[in-house]
Amino acid sequence: NAGVTQTPKFRVLKTGQSMTLLCAQDMNHEYMYWYRQDPGMGLRLIHYSVGEGTTAKGEVPDGYNVSRLKKQNFLLGLESAAPSQTSVYFCASSMTVNTEAFFGQGTRLTVV
Amino acid sequence: EDQVTQSPEALRLQEGESSSLNCSYTVSGLRGLFWYRQDPGKGPEFLFTLYSAGEEKEKERLKATLTKKESFLHITAPKPEDSATYLCAVQARETSGSRLTFGEGTQLTVNP
Numbered sequence: 001n002a003g004v005t006q007t008p009k010f011r012v013l014k015t016g017q018s019m020t021l022l023c024a025q026d027m028n029h030e031y032m033y034w035y036r037q038d039p040g041m042g043l044r045l046i047h048y049s050v051g052e053g054t055t056a057k058g059e060v061p062d063g064y065n066v067s068r069l070k071k072q073n074f075l076l077g078l079e080s081a082a083p084s085q086t087s088v089y090f091c092a093s094s095m096t097v098n099t100e101a102f103f104g105q106g107t108r109l110t111v112v
Numbered sequence: 113e114d115q116v117t118q119s120p121e122a123l124r125l126q127e128g129e130s131s132s133l134n135c136s137y138t139v140s141g142l143r144g145l146f147w148y149r150q151d152p153g154k155g156p157e158f159l160f161t162l163y164s165a166g167e168e169k170e171k172e173r174l175k176a177t178l179t180k181k182e183s184f185l186h187i188t189a190p191k192p193e194d195s196a197t198y199l200c201a202v203q204a205r206e207t208s209g210s211r212l213t214f215g216e217g218t219q220l221t222v223n224p
Contacts (some may be wrong), residue, residue, distance in 0.1 A: 004155075033211075042116075043156070043199070043214040058211060090155050100146060101212065103155030 006104035023091030032074040036087040118215035133185040135200030148199040
């Protein structure tokens with residue numbers, strides 16, 4: 001019973017490098033989200049998806065792109081990493097718009 | 113703009129010493145208020161959802177209550193394993209995609 005799985009768990013990038021964070025859920029949830037968590041800022045929504053093939057911008061989308069080609073997967077891409085993107089990234093999913101979100105374990109990303 | 117303010121930022125209790133955490137919110141029509149628990153290095157774990165003023169929910173030593181402007185998480189006779197950061201989040205009725213606005217959390221430490 002994996003729930004929401006994020007890959008990788010840790011990563012160090014150099015400024016300007018690109019990478020993709022993978023989120024996979026096995027609960028057949030329609031909604032998926034990417035958040036970032038920073039000290040003093042709380043969790044902030046980057047992008048979200050209300051179903052396979054759909055994506056939408058959240059509160060802090062700049063510098064990130066996402067794709068939801070399969071219902072169970074939600075990818076977060078950084079095309080040109082910046083130090084300001086150093087953060088802990090969490091993926092989450094929920095069954096409906098009204099139900100609780102289940103979170104992954106997080107990806108700690110450092111951009112140097 | 114939806115806002116969530118949690119207080120106190122940090123709380124230290126002795127085992128068995130009951131207390132309450134506060135979550136004040138402003139939202140243009142509340143769809144739901146969520147409480148999560150987050151342990152160090154892990155993703156948030158769902159605790160409760162409250163939908164309307166006057167509603168209460170309980171789970172073991174935790175009880176969540178809701179008014180039109182705030183929510184309280186009451187902790188009765190806490191144990192050291194209750195130590196964690198407790199997050200509050202609101203979802204506005206007209207928000208698409210089930211987006212949540214999080215507070216910064218209350219870091220609870222329960223000493224044996």
